[in-house]
Amino acid sequence: MNTILNRAGRNFLLRHPWQLALALLGITLGVAVVIAIDLALDSALQSFKQVEQTVSGKATHRIAGGEGGLDEALYRKLRVEHGIRNLAPVLQTYLPIQQNPKIKLRVIGIDPFAENAFRSGWQSGQDGAQAAIRLVAEANTAIIGRQTAEALGLSIGDELIVATGTGDRRLRIVDLIAPASAVAAEALSNIVIADISTVQEITGWFGRLSHIDVIIPETDPHKVQARLADILPGDVSLVSIATQFESMQQMTEAFSINLSAMGLLSLLVGMFLIYNTMTFLVLQRRGLIGNLRLIGVTRRQISRMILTEALILAAIGTMLGIGLGLLLGQVMLQPVTATVDTLYFRVDRLSLSVSPLQIGKAVLLGIGATLLAVIPPLREANRFSPKHALTRSQLESGSRRLSRSILLLGILLIAAGFAIGFLSETSIKLGLASVFLLLFGFALLTPATTLAVMSCVETLSGRLFGILGKLPPRMVGAEISRTGVAIAALMIAVAATIGMNLMIDSFRVTVAQWLNTTLQADLYVSIAGDKTARDKAVKDRQLKAIIAELAEVDQVSTVLHTQVVADDMPVKVSAFELTEASKNGFVFKQAFDTGLWRAFEEQETVIVTEPYAYHNKVKAGDTIALQTAKGLQDFKILGIYYDYSGDRGRLAMSRTQYLRYWPDLGYTGIGVYGVAGSDLNVLESRLRDRLPQALDLKSSRAIFDASMQVFNETFLITETLRWLAAGIAFVGVFGSLMALQFERTRQLGILRAIGMTPGQLTGLICAETGLMGLTAGLIAIPVGLLVAYVLIYIVYLRSFGWTMTFHLNPTMLIQGLLLAVFAALLAGILPAYRMARTRPAEALRAE
Amino acid sequence: MTPANNFIEIDGLTKNYRETGRPVTIFDNLSLSVKRGELLVLLGRSGSGKSTLLNLLGGIDRPDSGRIVIDGIELTSLSEHRRTLFRRHHIGFVFQSYQLIPTLTVMDNLLLPLELIQPTGKAGRNKAAELLNNLDLSDRLDTYPDRLSGGEQQRVAIARALIHDPLLVLADEPTGNLDLQTGQQVMSLLDKLVRQSGKTLILATHSREVMGIADRILTIRDHSLIETDD
Numbered sequence A: 001m002n003t004i005l006n007r008a009g010r011n012f013l014l015r016h017p018w019q020l021a022l023a024l025l026g027i028t029l030g031v032a033v034v035i036a037i038d039l040a041l042d043s044a045l046q047s048f049k050q051v052e053q054t055v056s057g058k059a060t061h062r063i064a065g066g067e068g069g070l071d072e073a074l075y076r077k078l079r080v081e082h083g084i085r086n087l088a089p090v091l092q093t094y095l096p097i098q099q100n101p102k103i104k105l106r107v108i109g110i111d112p113f114a115e116n117a118f119r120s121g122w123q124s125g126q127d128g129a130q131a132a133i134r135l136v137a138e139a140n141t142a143i144i145g146r147q148t149a150e151a152l153g154l155s156i157g158d159e160l161i162v163a164t165g166t167g168d169r170r171l172r173i174v175d176l177i178a179p180a181s182a183v184a185a186e187a188l189s190n191i192v193i194a195d196i197s198t199v200q201e202i203t204g205w206f207g208r209l210s211h212i213d214v215i216i217p218e219t220d221p222h223k224v225q226a227r228l229a230d231i232l233p234g235d236v237s238l239v240s241i242a243t244q245f246e247s248m249q250q251m252t253e254a255f256s257i258n259l260s261a262m263g264l265l266s267l268l269v270g271m272f273l274i275y276n277t278m279t280f281l282v283l284q285r286r287g288l289i290g291n292l293r294l295i296g297v298t299r300r301q302i303s304r305m306i307l308t309e310a311l312i313l314a315a316i317g318t319m320l321g322i323g324l325g326l327l328l329g330q331v332m333l334q335p336v337t338a339t340v341d342t343l344y345f346r347v348d349r350l351s352l353s354v355s356p357l358q359i360g361k362a363v364l365l366g367i368g369a370t371l372l373a374v375i376p377p378l379r380e381a382n383r384f385s386p387k388h389a390l391t392r393s394q395l396e397s398g399s400r401r402l403s404r405s406i407l408l409l410g411i412l413l414i415a416a417g418f419a420i421g422f423l424s425e426t427s428i429k430l431g432l433a434s435v436f437l438l439l440f441g442f443a444l445l446t447p448a449t450t451l452a453v454m455s456c457v458e459t460l461s462g463r464l465f466g467i468l469g470k471l472p473p474r475m476v477g478a479e480i481s482r483t484g485v486a487i488a489a490l491m492i493a494v495a496a497t498i499g500m501n502l503m504i505d506s507f508r509v510t511v512a513q514w515l516n517t518t519l520q521a522d523l524y525v526s527i528a529g530d531k532t533a534r535d536k537a538v539k540d541r542q543l544k545a546i547i548a549e550l551a552e553v554d555q556v557s558t559v560l561h562t563q564v565v566a567d568d569m570p571v572k573v574s575a576f577e578l579t580e581a582s583k584n585g586f587v588f589k590q591a592f593d594t595g596l597w598r599a600f601e602e603q604e605t606v607i608v609t610e611p612y613a614y615h616n617k618v619k620a621g622d623t624i625a626l627q628t629a630k631g632l633q634d635f636k637i638l639g640i641y642y643d644y645s646g647d648r649g650r651l652a653m654s655r656t657q658y659l660r661y662w663p664d665l666g667y668t669g670i671g672v673y674g675v676a677g678s679d680l681n682v683l684e685s686r687l688r689d690r691l692p693q694a695l696d697l698k699s700s701r702a703i704f705d706a707s708m709q710v711f712n713e714t715f716l717i718t719e720t721l722r723w724l725a726a727g728i729a730f731v732g733v734f735g736s737l738m739a740l741q742f743e744r745t746r747q748l749g750i751l752r753a754i755g756m757t758p759g760q761l762t763g764l765i766c767a768e769t770g771l772m773g774l775t776a777g778l779i780a781i782p783v784g785l786l787v788a789y790v791l792i793y794i795v796y797l798r799s800f801g802w803t804m805t806f807h808l809n810p811t812m813l814i815q816g817l818l819l820a821v822f823a824a825l826l827a828g829i830l831p832a833y834r835m836a837r838t839r840p841a842e843a844l845r846a847e
Numbered sequence B: 001m002t003p004a005n006n007f008i009e010i011d012g013l014t015k016n017y018r019e020t021g022r023p024v025t026i027f028d029n030l031s032l033s034v035k036r037g038e039l040l041v042l043l044g045r046s047g048s049g050k051s052t053l054l055n056l057l058g059g060i061d062r063p064d065s066g067r068i069v070i071d072g073i074e075l076t077s078l079s080e081h082r083r084t085l086f087r088r089h090h091i092g093f094v095f096q097s098y099q100l101i102p103t104l105t106v107m108d109n110l111l112l113p114l115e116l117i118q119p120t121g122k123a124g125r126n127k128a129a130e131l132l133n134n135l136d137l138s139d140r141l142d143t144y145p146d147r148l149s150g151g152e153q154q155r156v157a158i159a160r161a162l163i164h165d166p167l168l169v170l171a172d173e174p175t176g177n178l179d180l181q182t183g184q185q186v187m188s189l190l191d192k193l194v195r196q197s198g199k200t201l202i203l204a205t206h207s208r209e210v211m212g213i214a215d216r217i218l219t220i221r222d223h224s225l226i227e228t229d230d
């Protein structure tokens, strides 16, 4: 029995390949986008983790100082005086190589003999001892991964030429690492391993270490930890590697959640496609289903037939989606990693890693979404009574009844959206949930709103164009169960687009204003380079003196961006030497206190950025305990200032205060203020003459432009994803219009029979779809504004701690409206064309 | 051959349908002439091609070959657009299953064919109201079709077919969905109105009861027409 039933169903399905393809497309694209985002994000983190694990092997903890690194003496002290075992000193840097200037190699200096217990990835599958001896015994030797060597066209005995601050240096390759596993091989790409003294020599950082890896045995971790804590100076911290990974994950959490939300948006819109197809198939078969019920097929059997179809669709769609998702993930990996790299931490390697868990998640999502989308049509199918197959108009009156409960549900969802948005305090996920609830809630109001809009339009168009004018709004209103869903889907996509556009635009304007305020100097010299270098501070001071002496220069300010430690976690800090002008570059959240800058210079105080205050829940007047070489030191927070340069936040203190507790690491940047009325171009060329070539000199204009460029790149993925979601919505609208016109083939046939020309018919259908687009656009404008509001004041504030000023750009609203109308018109063209081409006699024969 | 002043001339009409690749012949070299004001009844078994012939006459389908001339205009040589305009002005259709526009009221269903020709104001409404009055539907002007009984719907459909004063009315089994009594009622109304205005009517049916009103009876058999004398 069931096989016959299924065959009856299937035969019908296969007669409608279009609808089938669209439903598949919905599932496929939705699943693909979700899995692609998941993969790309996870891979960025995993890449980081794998590289670290391959390099540090079995290390459980890491002893690290600020960016100045550690004194080698500490290592000796721990090892010799305190007899602590399982320590591995590391000195690492990134250096460009002559063979391929585009890439920088990570040069890692290690103590080959100390490393044995660590079983780092570079030792695996090697005659480790032999290589280790050569690294130590022979000067300027290194080993690199086989893959990297092949990529660079090098082999054993060849020389690697690296560019250092003190000129080109040659490293002779004495061995190639050929790790057993592919993962390890990947992780080791672009890594050079050398003896620590070799690295110290080529960089000139004698006596310095980047950090010390430690294995703390699991048997009694606390004892060792306590002992180490006693010995280590105050500004040196012992951090567990696991904690470090965790905090990395936390750092990117907001970014991840926001991206994933875009994926879910695509899936939501994709669900609409499935709903649409299944409803179409059920409605089209109301005759068949009625007949089946008449001959004794039970409701349960009908349900099973429809569910089977849906599950087959879901299975195929999900499989295709996973395949496409892998491809898409590969494409997205680059931009996602680039963003993680700019905003959070350095990612050295790009490769997609896929876990069974992720595949499982995709399968669940694909099938779950399909089942959800098939519930309404399933209920519809069970309403068909065996006595008579319901006619369309009966169905419509049923759905009008339904629309009252839908209206209520919509209002409920919107209320819930507001409540969750405003009452949940810091949760990003709940903030986004509020956006989704609002979008969905308003989507449910769409049918009722559409009916209202249509009756207004009808009054107007009826007066203008008579009966012909009444037809399009009537057609939209009469089949609201179908048209309403298409309008709702389009509305969601357009409202999301408007909301995101307004948010990004507000953000852009805010950042631009901030940059304009903060970039007070005329020119900026940025001093790159590793802060580990011993004579950096001296050289930087000389540089500053040279600049200050120039006749065209009025004043100079300096900044050092580095890290200090609080609660055993690194904290970004900027040490400023401010001029009067540069003080104007800070805009504080609270009313400005005239005594602030004095206290800033003279006392143990800091000012903190807005994200710092948000994430650490501190306010002006609080104190922060920072770890210094002399022990813990409290710093009082004088104020909170706006800063959009990073989302984890930073502290700022005066250079004077900084130098009281931390070593001088020179400067990161020098701000140059020309004398009043001086020509900036002259100043710039004078500076270029005097400064070393390698230094980066930029006007504040150039920095402004570069920053905005970074801003745009950061939003590239978000923007791409948004268009993807809009694309899926478009396909959905297209599919539902196809279905709609198909269903009313006969009605259109009558119109042709009584004398409507193909052109008029096309006009009619276009007017109808145009009206649908217009309605979607009109509803999307207020909803989009609301979404923007929630995104700015709830989601983004919670994600990143930034306050943005709402910038209402009317163009974005008009764009949204046009987008809706054009999308609907475009989606209507093909069905209109098909209907206009169909012979009336043929159309009249349609069921 | 038939004189040139005939209202309808069909000449050498051939029509095939392609059902799963294999062509099925409906008409083979069919010819017919009809005089102005004639009431013609078309008989034939279900599937014999009655609807097809009416569709061809109304220009909503095209033959494979042959000529159809109505009132001196060669329908078969007109473009799709011109054919539609011809239909708009000169043809009225009545179908078995009424085929009213469900989203328009009775009044609007009647006004639609008029407004396709040109915008009508009050004059059109008056005309429609009068016609509906004749059909005993004056209290249903603002009702939607799905609230009407079958007989009422078919009367509205008749009004729609006549409102623009077509030269030719094509009725395809107009009583097929109605019970006997209602059917007879509808039929006599149709007969009355058509005769009153001197229009030509071609009526397809497979029930022999309507034959009484016919001027001429034709039967489709073996892909061509046979004249039947009562």
Ligand SMILES: Nc1ncnc2c1ncn2[C@@H]1O[C@H](COP(=O)(O)OP(=O)(O)O)[C@@H](O)[C@H]1O
Residues within 6 Å of the ligand: A842, A845, B017, B018, B019, B026, B044, B045, B046, B047, B048, B049, B050, B051, B052, B053
């Ligand atoms: N569009 C079509 N495609 C294929 N076959 C058709 C089509 N229209 C009608 N037919 C076939 O042509 C024959 C005549 O149909 P029709 O004119 O509707 O007959 P009648 O109205 O006399 O019952 C039937 O066998 C029908 O199946």
Ligand SMILES: [Mg+2]
Residues within 6 Å of the ligand: B050, B051, B052, B172, B173
């Ligand atoms: Mg027929």
